[in-house]
Amino acid sequence: MTDTNKESHYTENVQDHLKQVESLLHKHALVEEVVHKQEIPREDRHALVDTLLHKQHLAELRRKLDSLHPADIAYILEALPIEQRLLVWDLVKSERDGEILIEVSDAVRESLIATMNREELRAAAEQLDTDEIADLAPDLPHNVMRDLFRALPIEEREQLRAAMSYPEDSVGALMDFNMIHVREDVTLDRGDHFKGVLPINLIVVNEPDAIVGDLMLTDTIRLHPDDKAEQTAHAFERYDLVSAPVVEEEGKLIGRVTVNVVLDFIRTESESDLLNQAGLREDEDIFASVWKSVQNRWTWLALNLVTAFIASRVIGIFENSIEKLVALAALMPIIAGIGGNSGNQTITMIVRALALGQINAGNARKLFAKEVGVSGLNGLIWGSAVGLFAFLIYHSIPLGLVMTLAMVLNLLVAGLLGVLIPLTLYKLGRDPAAGSSVMITAITDSGGFFIFLGLATIFLT
Amino acid sequence: MTDTNKESHYTENVQDHLKQVESLLHKHALVEEVVHKQEIPREDRHALVDTLLHKQHLAELRRKLDSLHPADIAYILEALPIEQRLLVWDLVKSERDGEILIEVSDAVRESLIATMNREELRAAAEQLDTDEIADLAPDLPHNVMRDLFRALPIEEREQLRAAMSYPEDSVGALMDFNMIHVREDVTLDRGDHFKGVLPINLIVVNEPDAIVGDLMLTDTIRLHPDDKAEQTAHAFERYDLVSAPVVEEEGKLIGRVTVNVVLDFIRTESESDLLNQAGLREDEDIFASVWKSVQNRWTWLALNLVTAFIASRVIGIFENSIEKLVALAALMPIIAGIGGNSGNQTITMIVRALALGQINAGNARKLFAKEVGVSGLNGLIWGSAVGLFAFLIYHSIPLGLVMTLAMVLNLLVAGLLGVLIPLTLYKLGRDPAAGSSVMITAITDSGGFFIFLGLATIFLT
Numbered sequence: 001m002t003d004t005n006k007e008s009h010y011t012e013n014v015q016d017h018l019k020q021v022e023s024l025l026h027k028h029a030l031v032e033e034v035v036h037k038q039e040i041p042r043e044d045r046h047a048l049v050d051t052l053l054h055k056q057h058l059a060e061l062r063r064k065l066d067s068l069h070p071a072d073i074a075y076i077l078e079a080l081p082i083e084q085r086l087l088v089w090d091l092v093k094s095e096r097d098g099e100i101l102i103e104v105s106d107a108v109r110e111s112l113i114a115t116m117n118r119e120e121l122r123a124a125a126e127q128l129d130t131d132e133i134a135d136l137a138p139d140l141p142h143n144v145m146r147d148l149f150r151a152l153p154i155e156e157r158e159q160l161r162a163a164m165s166y167p168e169d170s171v172g173a174l175m176d177f178n179m180i181h182v183r184e185d186v187t188l189d190r191g192d193h194f195k196g197v198l199p200i201n202l203i204v205v206n207e208p209d210a211i212v213g214d215l216m217l218t219d220t221i222r223l224h225p226d227d228k229a230e231q232t233a234h235a236f237e238r239y240d241l242v243s244a245p246v247v248e249e250e251g252k253l254i255g256r257v258t259v260n261v262v263l264d265f266i267r268t269e270s271e272s273d274l275l276n277q278a279g280l281r282e283d284e285d286i287f288a289s290v291w292k293s294v295q296n297r298w299t300w301l302a303l304n305l306v307t308a309f310i311a312s313r314v315i316g317i318f319e320n321s322i323e324k325l326v327a328l329a330a331l332m333p334i335i336a337g338i339g340g341n342s343g344n345q346t347i348t349m350i351v352r353a354l355a356l357g358q359i360n361a362g363n364a365r366k367l368f369a370k371e372v373g374v375s376g377l378n379g380l381i382w383g384s385a386v387g388l389f390a391f392l393i394y395h396s397i398p399l400g401l402v403m404t405l406a407m408v409l410n411l412l413v414a415g416l417l418g419v420l421i422p423l424t425l426y427k428l429g430r431d432p433a434a435g436s437s438v439m440i441t442a443i444t445d446s447g448g449f450f451i452f453l454g455l456a457t458i459f460l461t
Numbered sequence: 462m463t464d465t466n467k468e469s470h471y472t473e474n475v476q477d478h479l480k481q482v483e484s485l486l487h488k489h490a491l492v493e494e495v496v497h498k499q500e501i502p503r504e505d506r507h508a509l510v511d512t513l514l515h516k517q518h519l520a521e522l523r524r525k526l527d528s529l530h531p532a533d534i535a536y537i538l539e540a541l542p543i544e545q546r547l548l549v550w551d552l553v554k555s556e557r558d559g560e561i562l563i564e565v566s567d568a569v570r571e572s573l574i575a576t577m578n579r580e581e582l583r584a585a586a587e588q589l590d591t592d593e594i595a596d597l598a599p600d601l602p603h604n605v606m607r608d609l610f611r612a613l614p615i616e617e618r619e620q621l622r623a624a625m626s627y628p629e630d631s632v633g634a635l636m637d638f639n640m641i642h643v644r645e646d647v648t649l650d651r652g653d654h655f656k657g658v659l660p661i662n663l664i665v666v667n668e669p670d671a672i673v674g675d676l677m678l679t680d681t682i683r684l685h686p687d688d689k690a691e692q693t694a695h696a697f698e699r700y701d702l703v704s705a706p707v708v709e710e711e712g713k714l715i716g717r718v719t720v721n722v723v724l725d726f727i728r729t730e731s732e733s734d735l736l737n738q739a740g741l742r743e744d745e746d747i748f749a750s751v752w753k754s755v756q757n758r759w760t761w762l763a764l765n766l767v768t769a770f771i772a773s774r775v776i777g778i779f780e781n782s783i784e785k786l787v788a789l790a791a792l793m794p795i796i797a798g799i800g801g802n803s804g805n806q807t808i809t810m811i812v813r814a815l816a817l818g819q820i821n822a823g824n825a826r827k828l829f830a831k832e833v834g835v836s837g838l839n840g841l842i843w844g845s846a847v848g849l850f851a852f853l854i855y856h857s858i859p860l861g862l863v864m865t866l867a868m869v870l871n872l873l874v875a876g877l878l879g880v881l882i883p884l885t886l887y888k889l890g891r892d893p894a895a896g897s898s899v900m901i902t903a904i905t906d907s908g909g910f911f912i913f914l915g916l917a918t919i920f921l922t
Contacts, residue, residue, distance in 0.1 A: 237728060287827065338769060
């Protein structure tokens with residue numbers, strides 16, 4: 001449901017809207033506070049809360065919200081702490097609930113849905129198109145979904161079932177069912193078979209009596225509902241598409257994907273990439289409870305704790321050497337740390353090239369050679385720097401040489417595995433972006449400690 | 462210059478095109494190899510290279526390239542090692558050079574431009590619109606730009622000057638100058654003043670004799686060339702825009718921004734975020750020379766080396782304690798590592814909320830309280846785990862308690878500074894995404910070692 005609201009909110013900045021809403025909420029809160037502080041008996045207090053002043057702020061707030069685009073209301077809801085968020089949500093006209101729920105982030109949507117009963121949720125969802133209901137479905141209670149299915153006409157029920165059946169990363173999950181069917185000529189095509197695309201600009205520049213079959217483009221991109229959404233997004237970027245038809249095997253047209261959905265998809269993907277890199281499982285409502293945040297973050301910390309325990313035990317093996325030469329304890333984190341940094345640089349390059357489809361059997365070996373070359377050269381440069389550092393602090397040439405050698409070896413390990421880990425995950429059909437970074441850091445930590453302390457044990461103690 | 466090529470390449474996958482090109486290049490290379498291996502004298506060799514077979518592969522390759530969309534050719538150029546890339550670039554019709562240069566990544570564009578002379582570059586650039594020439598400008602030699610300016614008609618010369626004057630992150634850098642001017646009514650508006658927007662679908666559904674002034678929408682979004690590109694991208698997402706007019710102070714319409722440019726902008730931004738997180742200064746051609754790659758990566762490694770040296774010196778202060786209790790050396794990386802992970806999670810949340818404009822003076826304190834709460838709780842949970850680990854390995858209750866306390870304190874530091882660092886960078890007008898991660902890791906490393914070894918020195922030795 002694309003809102004074509006034409007009000008003046010477009011020309012204002014959404015952050016100004018937020019400030020105005022916050023100021024009204026603040027005035028409202030002040031009145032509440034005054035009422036409470038005066039320790040007025042409950043009955044009288046109720047009367048006071050209902051003063052003209054108080055009502056006036058809420059009415060003003062409601063008017064402000066009515067004038068806003070649903071996406072702007074969604075933005076404001078996301079930026080407000082939970083109590084104020086729910087107050088604003090109460091003031092929004094219930095016939096706008098659906099379009100706003102579609103716009104808010106998953107985490108905030110959850111907090112809003114939690115306050116709504118079965119009837120309200122059904123009413124909100126019924127305002128939406130079937131492809132939008134499918135987007136909401138994972139957050140709706142089962143009984144609400146059952147009510148919705150029953151209430152839908154048979155054609156839309158089938159659409160909803162279809163939309164919900166596609167995996168999240170497929171074209172089917174992106175498409176909508178809004179299409180105008182134009183007959184190719186006088187014969188009626190009842191089978192919904194896809195014939196071609198008739199761009200609206202061709203309609204405008206041609207004579208009104210032109211035949212559709214002559215004007216339409218038949219050799220344009222066609223998507224299949226099982227196509228990968230990521231690939232489709234790349235096609236939109238490459239060919240500057242604005243919309244593309246979704247066609248099934250037998251040539252049946254079942255929907256379309258528009259550029260606005262692709263825009264949202266790309267933004268969501270890139271955000272989840274950034275969140276995953278820091279080990280945040282999902283988008284976190286910035287005002288989520290402490291306990292919810294801890295749950296969102298624990299998997300990553302636990303995983304890193306395990307790898308840290310392993311690294312600790314590797315150091316434990318060499319406790320004798322460290323006892324003899326305590327400088328090793330101070331120097332070992334340098335080798336491990338720079339190895340991790342260098343490995344993550346390689347991983348980032350490879351993951352990106354894999355995502356763009358630039359790596360194949362033909363050039364993988366060249367990439368290996370390049371990354372090993374970069375690692376080796378970096379090892380010599382930074383190895384010399386740390387070797388010099390060790391010599392200057394501890395006045396021992398052998399210690400400096402061991403530092404240099406350990407750095408070269410650890411960076412070579414980082415370079416080799418920085419290529420190998422994402423390529424292997426990719427070959428196994430896994431997402432090379434998820435997990436590569438933890439693995440390389442674990443290896444360059446434990447491996448770095450082992451290489452450095454091992455060399456030191458052999459040559460220095 | 463939007464290419465509206467209608468050939469069948471849309472329905473094929475771009476990776477199939479790449480495979481076909483690679484196969485033709487491979488056949489070509491085989492012939493070359495045969496010729497070389499036979500040690501034929503130079504004169505005869507030349508004759509052999511010109512065999513029908515050899516010519517045939519190149520001709521086939523040229524035909525294949527002619528049939529491809531410029532974006533697909535760009536994709537193929539990016540995926541090919543440098544020698545093959547330049548061979549393909551030679552085979553591309555020179556009148557397509559411009560549109561392909563616009564599509565390739567910065568790194569690959571540089572490698573292609575390096576092979577072209579002044580005349581070729583001028584010819585390629587002349588095929589482009591002024592806003593596209595402005596995109597190429599940073600990569601073109603000065604004398605080519607001078608030639609171009611001289612050759613342009615006066616109006617386009619002004620457009621080019623304007624387009625080049627806008628900062629990279631502004632609307633001015635995104636906009637193009639393609640507009641159809643429609644008169645609002647019979648009076649001619651010579652001043653280019655922006656009156657309103659007339660969506661093409663309104664033209665189609667209305668009578669041919671309708672007055673433009675009656676149909677047009679006057680209260681739509683208007684961009685200013687100095688607006689931030691990032692904000693504009695958010696507006697396109699929020700309001701599902703397909704194009705938006707760019708209007709100067711006095712109401713003069715100077716250009717438009719289209720959704721396809723916004724799509725490219727969002728993708729480029731998200732990629733540079735991911736690259737920056739790993740300390741890659743810019744997009745790296747995956748087949749760049751080892752030396753170029755080393756240059757691209759060195760700043761980050763050098764910066765991390767400095768912070769690692771500092772951490773090493775912090776450990777150095779406590780060498781006496783480590784000598785007495787060598788277990789400290791094995792346990793200290795755990796405290797530092799988990800602190801860094803936790804701090805980076807907080808940073809990621811805050812940077813994201815800042816980018817979405819969700820943090821302001823009103824809610825910053827609440828966010829502080831929340832992150833400190835999360836850190837404290839995480840400290841107790843993971844602190845207990847590491848305390849137990851230390852106790853099980855070293856059978857010392859005091860050592861376990863020191864581990865637990867050090868973990869709580871280091872995670873509190875990570876949480877506090879994880880909020881404070883990005884907020885401070887933001888207030889100073891700096892990009893909170895760049896540098897926050899290095900700073901928090903430096904602090905949780907050195908700070909973690911200091912807290913743990915300091916507590917151990919006080920209570921255990």
